[in-house]
Amino acid sequence: MRTSDKYRKIIAAAVEVFAEKGFFKARISDIAGRAGVADGTIYLYFNNKYDILISLFEKEIGKIIIKVKKRLDQEKDPRRMLEIFVAQHLEMVQKQKSLAEVLQMELRQSNKFMREYRNTKFIEYINIISTIIHKGQKMKIFRPEIKPGIAKRMIFGAIDECARLWVLNPNSTYDIDETAAQVSYIFLAGMNQP
Amino acid sequence: MRTSDKYRKIIAAAVEVFAEKGFFKARISDIAGRAGVADGTIYLYFNNKYDILISLFEKEIGKIIIKVKKRLDQEKDPRRMLEIFVAQHLEMVQKQKSLAEVLQMELRQSNKFMREYRNTKFIEYINIISTIIHKGQKMKIFRPEIKPGIAKRMIFGAIDECARLWVLNPNSTYDIDETAAQVSYIFLAGMNQP
Amino acid sequence: MRTSDKYRKIIAAAVEVFAEKGFFKARISDIAGRAGVADGTIYLYFNNKYDILISLFEKEIGKIIIKVKKRLDQEKDPRRMLEIFVAQHLEMVQKQKSLAEVLQMELRQSNKFMREYRNTKFIEYINIISTIIHKGQKMKIFRPEIKPGIAKRMIFGAIDECARLWVLNPNSTYDIDETAAQVSYIFLAGMNQP
Amino acid sequence: MRTSDKYRKIIAAAVEVFAEKGFFKARISDIAGRAGVADGTIYLYFNNKYDILISLFEKEIGKIIIKVKKRLDQEKDPRRMLEIFVAQHLEMVQKQKSLAEVLQMELRQSNKFMREYRNTKFIEYINIISTIIHKGQKMKIFRPEIKPGIAKRMIFGAIDECARLWVLNPNSTYDIDETAAQVSYIFLAGMNQP
DNA sequence: TATGAATGAGACTTCATTCAT
DNA sequence: AATGAATGAAGTCTCATTCAT
Numbered sequence: 173m174r175t176s177d178k179y180r181k182i183i184a185a186a187v188e189v190f191a192e193k194g195f196f197k198a199r200i201s202d203i204a205g206r207a208g209v210a211d212g213t214i215y216l217y218f219n220n221k222y223d224i225l226i227s228l229f230e231k232e233i234g235k236i237i238i239k240v241k242k243r244l245d246q247e248k249d250p251r252r253m254l255e256i257f258v259a260q261h262l263e264m265v266q267k268q269k270s271l272a273e274v275l276q277m278e279l280r281q282s283n284k285f286m287r288e289y290r291n292t293k294f295i296e297y298i299n300i301i302s303t304i305i306h307k308g309q310k311m312k313i314f315r316p317e318i319k320p321g322i323a324k325r326m327i328f329g330a331i332d333e334c335a336r337l338w339v340l341n342p343n344s345t346y347d348i349d350e351t352a353a354q355v356s357y358i359f360l361a362g363m364n365q366p
Numbered sequence: 367m368r369t370s371d372k373y374r375k376i377i378a379a380a381v382e383v384f385a386e387k388g389f390f391k392a393r394i395s396d397i398a399g400r401a402g403v404a405d406g407t408i409y410l411y412f413n414n415k416y417d418i419l420i421s422l423f424e425k426e427i428g429k430i431i432i433k434v435k436k437r438l439d440q441e442k443d444p445r446r447m448l449e450i451f452v453a454q455h456l457e458m459v460q461k462q463k464s465l466a467e468v469l470q471m472e473l474r475q476s477n478k479f480m481r482e483y484r485n486t487k488f489i490e491y492i493n494i495i496s497t498i499i500h501k502g503q504k505m506k507i508f509r510p511e512i513k514p515g516i517a518k519r520m521i522f523g524a525i526d527e528c529a530r531l532w533v534l535n536p537n538s539t540y541d542i543d544e545t546a547a548q549v550s551y552i553f554l555a556g557m558n559q560p
Numbered sequence: 561m562r563t564s565d566k567y568r569k570i571i572a573a574a575v576e577v578f579a580e581k582g583f584f585k586a587r588i589s590d591i592a593g594r595a596g597v598a599d600g601t602i603y604l605y606f607n608n609k610y611d612i613l614i615s616l617f618e619k620e621i622g623k624i625i626i627k628v629k630k631r632l633d634q635e636k637d638p639r640r641m642l643e644i645f646v647a648q649h650l651e652m653v654q655k656q657k658s659l660a661e662v663l664q665m666e667l668r669q670s671n672k673f674m675r676e677y678r679n680t681k682f683i684e685y686i687n688i689i690s691t692i693i694h695k696g697q698k699m700k701i702f703r704p705e706i707k708p709g710i711a712k713r714m715i716f717g718a719i720d721e722c723a724r725l726w727v728l729n730p731n732s733t734y735d736i737d738e739t740a741a742q743v744s745y746i747f748l749a750g751m752n753q754p
Numbered sequence: 755m756r757t758s759d760k761y762r763k764i765i766a767a768a769v770e771v772f773a774e775k776g777f778f779k780a781r782i783s784d785i786a787g788r789a790g791v792a793d794g795t796i797y798l799y800f801n802n803k804y805d806i807l808i809s810l811f812e813k814e815i816g817k818i819i820i821k822v823k824k825r826l827d828q829e830k831d832p833r834r835m836l837e838i839f840v841a842q843h844l845e846m847v848q849k850q851k852s853l854a855e856v857l858q859m860e861l862r863q864s865n866k867f868m869r870e871y872r873n874t875k876f877i878e879y880i881n882i883i884s885t886i887i888h889k890g891q892k893m894k895i896f897r898p899e900i901k902p903g904i905a906k907r908m909i910f911g912a913i914d915e916c917a918r919l920w921v922l923n924p925n926s927t928y929d930i931d932e933t934a935a936q937v938s939y940i941f942l943a944g945m946n947q948p
Numbered sequence: 949t950a951t952g953a954a955t956g957a958g959a960c961t962t963c964a965t966t967c968a969t
Numbered sequence: 970a971a972t973g974a975a976t977g978a979a980g981t982c983t984c985a986t987t988c989a990t
Contacts (some may be wrong), residue, residue, distance in 0.1 A: 178953090178954090179552065183956080192534060194475060196464060199557070199979090199981085200980075200981060200982080201980080201981095209955090210954065210955045210956055211955085211957095211982085212954075212956060212957095212958065212982080212983075212984080213955070214982095215981095215983080216953070216954075218367060220973090220981080220982080221980095221982090257414055276474055277474050277475060280470055280471050280474050280475075280530070281471060281474075281475070304962095317551070318548070318552065319540070319544070319548055321539060321540065322545055322548045322549070323548065325527045325528050325530075325531065326524035326527065326528060326548070326549060326552065327524070328522035328527055329523040329524045329525070329526055329527025329528065329530075330519070330521070330523045330524045330527075331523070332523055332527065333520065333522055333523025333524075333526065333527075334516060334519050334520060334523065336474070336519075337519065343517060346513070350513070352515045353514075354512070354513055354517065355520060356423065357511070357556075358512065358520060358553065358556035359552065360556075361475045361555060361556040361557075362551075362552035362553060362554075362556030362557075363552060363553040363555075363556075364555075372970095372971095393962090393963065393964085394964060394965080394975095395963080395964095401973080404971060404972040404973055405964090405965085405972080405973065406965085406967080406971070406972055406973060406974095407970080407971055407972070407973095409966080410970065410971075414964075415964065415965095416964080559969075566949095566950095576896060582863060584777075585776035587983090587984065587985085588984075588985060588986080589952095589984080591986095592952095593899070597950080597951055598949090598950060598951040599951080599952060599953095599954060599985090599986085600950070600951055600953095600987075600988085601949080601950055601951070601952095602808035602983095603986070603987080604949070604950075608762065608986080609985065609986095626798040633817060650765055657937055665862050665863060668859050668862050668863075668918075669776060669859060669863070671860075675778075681768070701829055705939070706936070706940065707932070707936055708929060709927060710916060710928055710932070710933055710936045710937070711936065712816070712914035713912070713915045713916050713918075713919065714915065714916060714936070714937060715912070716915055717912045717913070717915025717916065717918075718907070718908035718911045718912045718915075719911070720915065721907045721908065721910055721911025721912075721914065721915075722904060722907050722911065724862075724907075725907065731805065733903060734903065734904055738901070738904070739904055742900070742901055742904045742905065743904075745899070745944075746900065746908065746941065746980075747940065748943060748944075749811055749943060749945075749946075750940035750942075750943040750944025750945075751940060751944075752943075760974090760975090780963080781958090781959065781960085782960060783959080783960095789976080790978090792975065792976045792977055793960090793976085793977065793978095794961080794962075794963080794976060794977060794978095795962085795974080795975055795976070795977095796961095797960095797961065797962080798974070798975075802960080802961080803959095803960070803961095
C-alpha cells in the first residue's frame with residue numbers, strides 16, 4: 173500500500189536527518205527530500221514537525237520493547253535477563269546508530285518544547301528493568317535493599333551514557349561486548365545477594 | 367568591575383532561559399531581558415548564541431570541578447571519594463536545577479550543532495571518576511577487572527539519569543540522600559574487591 | 561441528471577462555506593466535503609476556485625432577477641413596484657442569509673482579484689430599479705430631476721446596507737417589514753412629484 | 755521621530771497595497787517594499803497582517819470622524835448638516851480613493867475573518883448621521899416617523915454604493931457634486947416634514 | 949465520471965545579528 | 970560601553986490544483 177509506504181519512508185528519513193542535524197536544525201525539506209516525497213506530503217501523515225519526532229519515538233521504542241520482551245520471555249534467571257537487556261540495548265545502538273542518537277536527544281529535549289508530552293513508551297521500556305530486579309528480589313537473587321525504582325534508572329543511565337560514546341565517536345576504545353560485559357558485571361555484582 | 371558584572375548577569379540569565387525553553391527556543395532577547403541589558407550588549411561579551419552556551423558550560427563545569435576536587439583532596443579512601451562525588455553531583459543538581467538541566471541537554475546537543483566543539487571540560491569532570499577507580503584498584507579495594515574508562519561513564523550516566531527525574535518531576539518519590547545512597551551502594555558493591 | 565445534481569450540490573455547499581469563512585479562507589476541501597464529493601470532482605465542474613464564486617453569483621442573481629421581474633410584471637404603479645423590489649430583496653436576504661452574505665462580499669471583492677470580470681448580472685439587477693424610476697418619471701409620479709442612474713445605486717446601497725445588519729447581527733432591533741417600510745417610505749417621499 | 759515615521763509609512767503603504775490587491779492577495783513584502791522598510795520591521799509596529807488592517811481602519815476612520823465633526827459643529831440646520839456629511843464623505847472618497855476602497859472592503863470582510871472584532875469606529879461614524887436626524891426631528895424639520903437607526907444605514911449605504919462607482923470606474927458619468935446633490939436632495943425630500 | 953493522494957509554490961512570521969547613535 | 974531599532978534570511982505549514990487509478 174502506498175500510504176504506509178510513505179509513512180515508513182518519512183519516519184526513516186526523519187531518523188537520519190534528526191540524527192545528523194538535531195531536531196531543531198533539521199528542516200522539513202531535508203526530511204522530505206531524503207524520503208523522496210514533497211514537503212507537503214509530510215503533512216498528510218504528520219500534524220507537524222514535533223509530531224514526526226513523537227511518532228518516530230513511539231513507533232521505534234515500541235518495536236524495541238516488543239523485541240526485548242520476546243527475548244526475555246524465554247529466560248528465567250533474572251541475572252541472565254539483565255544481561256540480555258543490556259546486550260540488546262547496546263546492540264540496538266550499534267545497529268541503528270541514527271535511531272539511538274535521536275532517541276537519546278529526544279529523551280532530554282522533548283519535554284523542553286512539549287511540556288504536555290508524557291513519555292509513556294520510555295517509561296514502559298525502563299520498567300522492564302525494574303520488573304527484572306523485582307523478580308530477582310523475590311527469588312532472593314538480588315538484595316532486598318535495592319530499590320528497583322532507582323536502580324532501573326541507574327542501569328538505563330549507565331547503558332545510555334556508554335552508548336553515547338559510539339554515537340559520538342564511532343571508533344572508540346571499547347567495543348560493544350566489552351561494554352556489555354562490564355555493565356552486566358558491575359550491576360550484577362552490585363545487586364547480588366551474597 | 368562593571369564589565370564582568372554584566373558578563374555574569376548574562377550567564378546567569380542564560381542558564382535560566384536555556385533551562386526553561388531549551389537552547390533553540392531561547393531567544394537572545396529573553397536572555398537580555400532577564401539579564402537587564404540590551405540585546406546588543408550581549409554581543410559585546412559573546413560572539414553569538416552558541417558562544418553563550420559554550421562559555422556557560424565551561425565556566426560552570428569549571429566551578430563544579432574545582433569544588434569537587436577540593437573536597438576529594440581531603441579524602442584518602444576511594445570508596446569514600448566515590449560517595450562524595452555522587453553526593454556532590456546530586457546536591458549540585460538539586461541546588462542549581464536550572465544549571466543541571468542545561469548541562470544535561472547541552473551534553474547531548476552541543477555536538478549536534480557544533481561538530482568541532484570538543485567538550486574537554488566534561489571529559490575532565492568524568493575523569494575524576496576514573497581517577498578514583500584507578501586509585502581504588504591500586505589500593506586493591508576495587509577489582510582489577512573493572513575498566514575505569516567504561517565504569518566512569520556508567521557511574522556518570524547512572525547519576526545523571528537519576529538526576530533527570532528531579533529536573534523533570536521535582537516532587538519525585540525518591541529524595542536526594544536515598545538516591546545518593548543507592549548509587550554509591552550499588553557501584554561500591556559492584557566494584558568491591560571481595 | 562446526476563451531473564447537474566453535483567453541480568448544484570457544489571454551488572450550494574460553496575454558498576455556505578463562502579458565507580461562513582469568506583472566499584479566501586474557504587478551502588476547496590471544505591466545499592467538497594460539504595457537497596459530499598471529492599476535491600478533484602469540483603474541477604470537473606469548475607475551472608478553479610474563482611470560477612465557483614462567479615458561477616454561483618451569476619446563477620443565483622439570475623434566479624433572483626427572474627423572480628423579481630415576474631412579480632413586477634404584474635404591477636403597473638411604479639411606487640408599488642419599488643415597494644415590491646425593496647421587500648423582495650430584503651426577504652431574499654432573510655431567507656437565504658448565506659447567499660446574501662456571499663453576494664455582498666463578492667460585490668466588493670470580486671473586482672479586486674479578477675479585474676477583467678464585468679459584473680453584468682449585477683448591473684442587470686440594479687437596472688431594474690432605474691427602469692422603475694424611469695417609468696415613474698414618464699408617468700409624472702416621480703420628479704424629473706431624479707437621475708435614475710444615481711438613484712438606482714442609492715436605493716440598492718440603502719437596502720444592502722440595512723441587510724448587512726441582519727447578516728452580521730441576526731437578532732437586530734429592526735425587523736424586515738419595518739425596514740422595508742422605512743426604505744420604501746423615504747425613497748418614495750424623496751422622489752415623489754408633489 | 756523615526757518610530758512614528760515608519761508607522762505612518764507602513765500604514766500609507768498598506769492602504770495602497772490593500773486597495774490594489776485586496777487584503778488577502780496583499781503580501782507583507784509588498785507593503786514593506788512600498789513603505790521602504792524590511793519585512794521584519796512591520797512586525798515591530800504591528801502584531802500581524804490583520805493588525806495592520808485594523809489599525810489602519812481605526813486610525814483613518816478616526817481622522818475622518820474628527821474632520822467631519824469639526825465641520826458639523828459650525829452648523830445649526832440639520833438639513834445643511836446632512837448635506838455636509840454627504841459631501842464630505844464623497845469628497846473623501848475621491849481624494850483618497852485607495853483608502854475608500856480599503857474601508858469599503860474591510861467593512862464587509864473584517865467580520866468574516868475576525869469574528870471577535872467589534873467595529874466601534876465605524877459605528878461611531880454612522881451614528882453621526884442618526885444624531886443629525888434626531889436633531890432634525892426635535893426641531894420638527896424631519897418627520898417623526900423616520901427611524902434614525904434605519905435611516906442612518908440607508909443614507910450611509912446609499913452614499914457608499916455611489917462611491918463604489920468611482921472607485922471601480924474612475925471616469926464615471928456622474929461627478930461628485932451631482933451625486934452629492936442627488937443624495938442630499940432625495941433624502942432631505944424623503945425626510946422633510948411638509 | 950469520480951477519486952483523493954500527492955505536489956510544490958508561496959507567505960507569514962521569527963529572531964540572531966548589526967550598527968548608527 | 971551600551972543601546973535597541975532595523976534588518977532579511979530562513980523555515981514551517983497551507984492549500985489550490987493535478988493526475989494516475
